[in-house]
Structure formats: C-alpha cells, structure tokens
Amino acid sequence: MLRIRRKITQSVAKSFRPDIVVVERDPIDLPDEMRKALGFVRQELPGTRIVWGLPDVVGEPQAVVASWKRAGVLDLFDGFCDEIWIHGDRGLFDSTEHYAFPSSVAEKTLFTGYLRPSSHPSDRVQHELAQEPKRPLVILTPGGGANGYPLIDSYFRFLESMKGRVPIRSVVISGPMMGSDERDDLARRAQRLPHLICHRFSKHLLEYLRQARLVVFSGGYNTHCANLAFRKRSIVWPTPSSANEHAHRGRVFAELGVLDLLGASDLEPERLGRMVMTLANGAGFPEGEASCRIPMERARPFCTRSPHEAPLMGRSSIRKIVIYSQDGFGLGHLRRNLNIAIQLHRRAPGARILLIADSPAAPFFRLPPRCDFVKIPTLVKVTNGVWRSDRLSLEDREILRIRSELIRDTVLAYRPDLFLADHMPCGALGELALLLEAVRRRRPMRFALGLRDVLGDPAEICRQWHQDQHYVATTAHYDSIFIYGCRDMFDLVEKYQFPEPMIARAHYCGYVSREHVPMENGDARAERKRKPMVLVTGGGGADACFFIDKFLDATARLKDHLPFRAVVTTGPFMHADQHRWLQHKARGLPVRIIGLSQDDLPLMRHAEVIVSMAGYNTISEILRFRKKARTRIMGERGLFTAIHPHKLTADNLAEAIAGYLRQTTPLDDARIPPLDGASRAAALMLGAPLEAA
Structure with missing residues (x-):
C-alpha cells in the first residue's frame, strides 16, 4: 500500500509540476514514505518549494520529542523542507521550543x-433552527466519530433522564466513521428525544457552529478554529484515538479560559448534563485579554509567497479490482459503480476495490468495506467528444496528460486482477490509451467494459465511436462487456452496430439498482392519511433549473384544485444562484426544495408520483419501487409517459401530474425489466455463469 501511495504522489508531482508542495499530516505516521516521495520531488523538480504544515499542537511534548527522534522526523524537516508552517501562535504554544526544533x-x-x-x-x-429560536442551541460533534459513541451515548442518557423537560435544543453530528451498529442505536434513540436533530454527517457543520450557544466536541483542530473564529464557548472531550493531541490542545486553551476540558469521569450523564446546562445558559465566549490575542488568519498569503478473448477469472482468483468512473458534473456513473461495488463485496468479501473517480461529489458517498477511491481532476463533458477542465482551468492537452498518467500509474502500482471501465472504452479524451498500451501484454489482468442501457442517439454514438477508435480498442483490449439493461427493452448491441468480436463478449445484466436496500415502505396507513407526495429529482442538478422551474409553474396551477405536497431535490451541482431563485419561487407553494440527499430512497418510497429527467439510476429506482413517473425512457413499454424537453410547458406538465395523482392502477409487474443488474454483473466479474437478462 505504501508503494502504491508513493507512486501516486510521484505521478501527481511529475505530471502537474507544481511550484509548491504542501504536506499536511502528522510526520510520525509515514516518515519513510514521505522521505522517498519528497526525495523524488527534490531530484525531479528542484525548483519546487516543499512545505510541511503542522497544527498548533501535535501532542504532549515529551512523548512527541521521543517519537520524532526515533522516526527521524526533524532530520526529514531539515533535509527536505524549505519551510515549516505551524497553524497556531508562538505566544500561545511555541512548538519550536516544546518539540525541541x-x-x-x-x-x-x-x-x-x-x-x-x-x-x-x-x-x-x-x-x-427556526423552529425553536428561544432555546439555547448545543452542538455536539465527535469529529469523524470512530470513537465518539461514549460521548453521544452519555449525552443521550442525560436527555433521556430529563423525560422531555429540556430547556435547550441540540444538534448531534455523529460522524461518518462511527460503526453502523452504534450509529443505528443513536438514530433510534434520537427519534424519541424532543428538541434534538441528529445527523450522520453534515456539510453545513460550520453554519451549525455559527448558530450555537455551546459546542461539545473532541478537540480536533478544525472545529477548534471554528469555535475561536465564531467566539463560541466549548467543552472538549478528547477521544481515545487522538487524546494526546486533543487533550494537550484542550489543556492549553483551558488555561486561557476559553473552553472546558472533560476527563473520563466527566462522561457520567448527570455530570455532563449539569456542565452543558450551566454553560449553555450562562455567559458566552470570554472576551478578556487572553482570548483577544488569539490570531485568526488564512493560509493563502503564505501559499502565494514567491520563492484477445479469455473468460474472466474464477471467484478464488479475484483479489483486487479497479473501477474507472468518469462523471464530471454528474452522479450517475458513480452511483451505478458503487452499487456494483457493494454486490462485489457481498459475493467476495475479501476483494479490495479501488474506484478512480473524477466527480467532485465522490468524497461524500458512503463506500462499502474494503473499498476506497482515488480522485482525479474533474473533466466536464460539453457535448459529444468535447470536454473541458472544470476546477483547474487547464488546457485540454495538459489535463489529459495529468489524468492519463495518474490513471496509468495508479493501476500499475495497484496491480488489480480486474479493471472495469465505465461507459467509454478509451476513457474521456482517450485518457485510458496509456494504460491500455502499458498492460497490453500483462496477463492475467483482465479488462471489462460496463455500458448503461442507452448511450445516446445511435447514429451519433456510432459516428463518435468510430472517430474515437472505441470499437478498435474494445476489440483489442476488453475481455468482457457488461450491458446494464435488457435486450428486449433496447438492443444495444444491434443499435450501436457492435462487430462480431464484441458481440461474443457482451452480457446483458439487467438494470442496476440499490438491491441492498430493503423494500419496506414504512407505515402505509399513516401515509394514506397525508396528502400524496410528488418527488421531483434533478439528478446532479447542473442542467435541472429549467425543468424544476416548469414544475413550480405547474404546481401553481394545481395547488388550488388538487391536494398534494412536493419535495424537489436539486442535486449538488446546481448553481447557488439558481438554487436560491427556485427556493424564492417556491414560497407559498406546497413544495420543499433540498440539495443533495445521498439517501433519497425514503423519499422515493413515500412518493406517489416521481418527476425526473430520465437519468439511469432514477429510472431503475422508480421501477424498483413501482412508482408512477413522468420521464422519457421506456414509454413504449407502457411504464412511463414522456414529454420532450422542447415541448415541456407548465400546462402539459400540470395535466400529466394531475392524471397520475388521480390514477389508482399500479404499474404492471409483468412489464418491469430485471432490476438485479448489480449482482448479476458482480457474479459475471467473479466468474459465475448466468443466463442473459
């Protein structure tokens, strides 16, 4: 693993040729890996400035000095680094003195x-937070959450002992790394507690902290900085995994009087509760001389200072898998590939899966066990065959070189048994060419191509595939082709004119859906008592504003004649101005507008009608939950109805929604295609023979 990480680091540095390399991590973790990586940068890029960043407090000084000495950390700083940045203040804690620089x-x-x-x-x-504005707000967050259960459990037991008589309101963010059993236990208990909101993860943590009266946290640097910036009173309970750093930082600031430090015995519920109640209802952040000399800066000024056919392997042989997922401003490919990864893990728990993804949303998705991802720079599709760099604003040739070399070097270092390319045999702009050529003679690594049911207009796709050499590359390099659809719905092989060698390797798997999520619909009787719900989903959201705007116009026409409520998910990539405009327009309508919801299945379960843009994953889930939908695909099979974008108006959309809300006939199960495509694809990858879907 260290070799793989080092190879990726070297590939990034060599391809990108940065002016500055900033290393932000505890140097005790991987000193040998970093020594080799920084030595490579020194040798290959002599003009690049190397900076090591450290938090204000690394840990208890005597222990840190001893461990750094054993690992040769200070020699690493001396020999390879041009500068050391310490994100703190010398007057509060002098790291150069305490850690014997x-x-x-x-x-x-x-x-x-x-x-x-x-x-x-x-x-x-x-x-x-507008629901109970007069109650003091307490935020409790144990950081990543891996060791945070005792803190939240103690707080919940205090709230439970109050039997609803709690003069405060609470927001608890348990953290994405908390174990599933512990997280489920907290979620169940949270539902019974009044004046409490519980999230697993929130990208809006800073806004919660800004609104808080009191913050209870584990002592991590980032939350600590936010508390200082927003002048929030806080309580620190250092989690066992990082008690050294967090506890010592807590002691430094407890002496200044800006926070209270909890010990292990203080986690007794009644004692913790008394402290929370006292501080939440007492004086706020102390504004004395000590607190006023804490400098709050940004890092940017420092950064800008100048200076072939074969069957796939049998189940027992598959150990490592790479999945290439190209999304840009979208979520479809990533969601589909994660569903397949989950089924791979279920069938082969020992397999290790590495996703190569470029979606900006990739870090926010929950991964199955033994699965991780490498994020490559984002590339956005403008139209067929035309792409542009998004975040880095690089020329096509430069972004292509960086991505191509990262992909090649990652795969060669990881040495997978199977490489699954999603959607494009040669990758975006042909970026897989370097990899395909590098491993052409390397067996037993196998290559598989995954294709959704419909790629686009057949004439245009055939032209593009010939132009980009996709037919040639698939025939030359790929052992199997998995089609995530059904031949009787859409014969992809015929429509896109596959040559004979490709036809022989093609497998129809059925539609990929979230098979691992239970089908139960909750309390059906309670749902029937409420107004029917319409769910509107804009996919990733980058191009959904016009579509959602027409739905709001349609709702304005219907709201006085037909009782219903609506939830609109705009997606993570909708422009903020568009999102605000839609929220403004929705005022006075029975519509709730939200951004990205990673787990949107509860919304689908409760929806009576779903209005979508016909994205692959949304269609699969609509079919799975037997929902009525307003969408373009599968109309000929009698499952859905379609409105062409050029013909979309508020009137015809309102007419269609009203018709579906009044309709009582469920979808005909006989017309629904197989929806176990993820498990069938996983079985084929692992060598299990299956009948075609």
Whole structure:
C-alpha cells in the first residue's frame, strides 16, 4: 500500500509540476514514505518549494520529542523542507521550543496563526433552527466519530433522564466513521428525544457552529478554529484515538479560559448534563485579554509567497479490482459503480476495490468495506467528444496528460486482477490509451467494459465511436462487456452496430439498482392519511433549473384544485444562484426544495408520483419501487409517459401530474425489466455463469 501511495504522489508531482508542495499530516505516521516521495520531488523538480504544515499542537511534548527522534522526523524537516508552517501562535504554544526544533529547522518555521474557516449561510440550517429560536442551541460533534459513541451515548442518557423537560435544543453530528451498529442505536434513540436533530454527517457543520450557544466536541483542530473564529464557548472531550493531541490542545486553551476540558469521569450523564446546562445558559465566549490575542488568519498569503478473448477469472482468483468512473458534473456513473461495488463485496468479501473517480461529489458517498477511491481532476463533458477542465482551468492537452498518467500509474502500482471501465472504452479524451498500451501484454489482468442501457442517439454514438477508435480498442483490449439493461427493452448491441468480436463478449445484466436496500415502505396507513407526495429529482442538478422551474409553474396551477405536497431535490451541482431563485419561487407553494440527499430512497418510497429527467439510476429506482413517473425512457413499454424537453410547458406538465395523482392502477409487474443488474454483473466479474437478462 505504501508503494502504491508513493507512486501516486510521484505521478501527481511529475505530471502537474507544481511550484509548491504542501504536506499536511502528522510526520510520525509515514516518515519513510514521505522521505522517498519528497526525495523524488527534490531530484525531479528542484525548483519546487516543499512545505510541511503542522497544527498548533501535535501532542504532549515529551512523548512527541521521543517519537520524532526515533522516526527521524526533524532530520526529514531539515533535509527536505524549505519551510515549516505551524497553524497556531508562538505566544500561545511555541512548538519550536516544546518539540525541541534544532536551529536549522526553527529558522525556517513560520507561525501562520489559526486558520479562519470560510462558511456560507445555509437555508436548510436556517429552516431547521427556526423552529425553536428561544432555546439555547448545543452542538455536539465527535469529529469523524470512530470513537465518539461514549460521548453521544452519555449525552443521550442525560436527555433521556430529563423525560422531555429540556430547556435547550441540540444538534448531534455523529460522524461518518462511527460503526453502523452504534450509529443505528443513536438514530433510534434520537427519534424519541424532543428538541434534538441528529445527523450522520453534515456539510453545513460550520453554519451549525455559527448558530450555537455551546459546542461539545473532541478537540480536533478544525472545529477548534471554528469555535475561536465564531467566539463560541466549548467543552472538549478528547477521544481515545487522538487524546494526546486533543487533550494537550484542550489543556492549553483551558488555561486561557476559553473552553472546558472533560476527563473520563466527566462522561457520567448527570455530570455532563449539569456542565452543558450551566454553560449553555450562562455567559458566552470570554472576551478578556487572553482570548483577544488569539490570531485568526488564512493560509493563502503564505501559499502565494514567491520563492484477445479469455473468460474472466474464477471467484478464488479475484483479489483486487479497479473501477474507472468518469462523471464530471454528474452522479450517475458513480452511483451505478458503487452499487456494483457493494454486490462485489457481498459475493467476495475479501476483494479490495479501488474506484478512480473524477466527480467532485465522490468524497461524500458512503463506500462499502474494503473499498476506497482515488480522485482525479474533474473533466466536464460539453457535448459529444468535447470536454473541458472544470476546477483547474487547464488546457485540454495538459489535463489529459495529468489524468492519463495518474490513471496509468495508479493501476500499475495497484496491480488489480480486474479493471472495469465505465461507459467509454478509451476513457474521456482517450485518457485510458496509456494504460491500455502499458498492460497490453500483462496477463492475467483482465479488462471489462460496463455500458448503461442507452448511450445516446445511435447514429451519433456510432459516428463518435468510430472517430474515437472505441470499437478498435474494445476489440483489442476488453475481455468482457457488461450491458446494464435488457435486450428486449433496447438492443444495444444491434443499435450501436457492435462487430462480431464484441458481440461474443457482451452480457446483458439487467438494470442496476440499490438491491441492498430493503423494500419496506414504512407505515402505509399513516401515509394514506397525508396528502400524496410528488418527488421531483434533478439528478446532479447542473442542467435541472429549467425543468424544476416548469414544475413550480405547474404546481401553481394545481395547488388550488388538487391536494398534494412536493419535495424537489436539486442535486449538488446546481448553481447557488439558481438554487436560491427556485427556493424564492417556491414560497407559498406546497413544495420543499433540498440539495443533495445521498439517501433519497425514503423519499422515493413515500412518493406517489416521481418527476425526473430520465437519468439511469432514477429510472431503475422508480421501477424498483413501482412508482408512477413522468420521464422519457421506456414509454413504449407502457411504464412511463414522456414529454420532450422542447415541448415541456407548465400546462402539459400540470395535466400529466394531475392524471397520475388521480390514477389508482399500479404499474404492471409483468412489464418491469430485471432490476438485479448489480449482482448479476458482480457474479459475471467473479466468474459465475448466468443466463442473459
């Protein structure tokens, strides 16, 4: 694993040729890996400045000095780094003194001040917190959450003992790394507690902290900086995994009087509760001399300072799998590939899966066990065959070179048994060519191509595939082709004129859906008592504003004649101005507008009608839950109805929605195609023979 990580680091540096490399991590973790990586940068890129960033407090000084000495950390700083940045203040805690920096390292050490967080107001948070504005707000977050259960459990037991007589309101964010059993236990208990909101993860944590009266947290640097910036009173309980750093930082600031430090015995529910109640209803952040000399800065000024056919292997042989998922401003390919990864794990729990993804949303998705991802720079599709760099604003040739080399070097270092390319045999702009050529003679690595049911207009796709050499590359390099659809719905092989060698390798798997999620619909009787719900989903959201705008116009026409409520999910890539405009337009309508919801299945379960843009994953889930929908695909089979985008108006959309709300006939199960495509594809990858879907 260290070799793979080092190879990726070297590939990034060599391809991108940065002016500055900033290493932000505890140097005790991987000193040998970083020594080799930084040595490579020194040798290959002599003009690149190397900076090591450290938090204000690394840990208890005596222990840190001893461990750094054993690992040769200070020699690493001295030999490879041009500067050491410490994100704190020398007057509060002098790391150069406490951690025994030699003069050669101390001379190139800069104290940046505490890093001020950037946050933006959140309509969702404002709406949540507007319900009980007079109650003091307490935020409790144990960071990543891996060891945070005891803290939240103690707090919940205090709230449970109050039997609803709690003069405060609470937002608890358990953290994405908390174990599923512990998380489920907290979720069940949270439902019974009044004046409490519980999230697994929230991208709006800073906005919650801004609104808080008191923050209870584990002592992590980022939350600590936010509390300082927003002047929030806080309680720190250092989690066992990082008690050294967090506890010592807590002691430093407890002496200044800006926070209270909990010990292990303080987690007794009644004692914790008394402390929370006292501080939440007492004086706020102390504004004395000590707190006023805490400098809050940003890091940017420091950064800008100048200076072939074969069957797939049998089940027992598959150990490592790479999945290439190209999305740009979308979520479809990533969602589909994660569903397949989940089924791969279920069938082969020992397999290790590495996703190569470029979607900006990739870090926010929950991964199955033994699965991780490498994020490559985002590339956005403008039209067929035309792409552009999104975040980096690089020329096509430069972004292509960086992505191609990253993909090649990652795969060669990881050495998978199977490489699954999604959607494009040669990758975006032909970026898989370097990889395909590099492993052409390397067996037993196998290559598989995954294709959704419909790729686009057949004439245009055939032209594009000939132009980009996709037919040639698939015939030459790919052992199997998995089609996530059904031949009797849409014969992809015929429509896109596959040559004979490709036809022989093609397998129809059925539609990929979230098979691992139970089908239960909750309390059906309670749902029938409520107004019917219409769910409107805009996919990733980048191109959904016009479509949702027409739905709001349609709702305005229907609201006085037909009782219903609506939930609109705009997606993570809708422009903020568009999202605000839609929220403004929805005022006075029975519509709730939300952004990205990673788990939108509960909404689908409760929806009577779903209005969508016909994205692959949405269609699969609509079919799975037997929902009526307004969409373009599968109309000929009698499952859905379609409105062409050029013919979409508020009137015809309102007419269609009204018709579906009044309709009582369920979807005909006999017409619904197989929806177990993820498990069938996983079985084929692992060598199990199956009948075609």
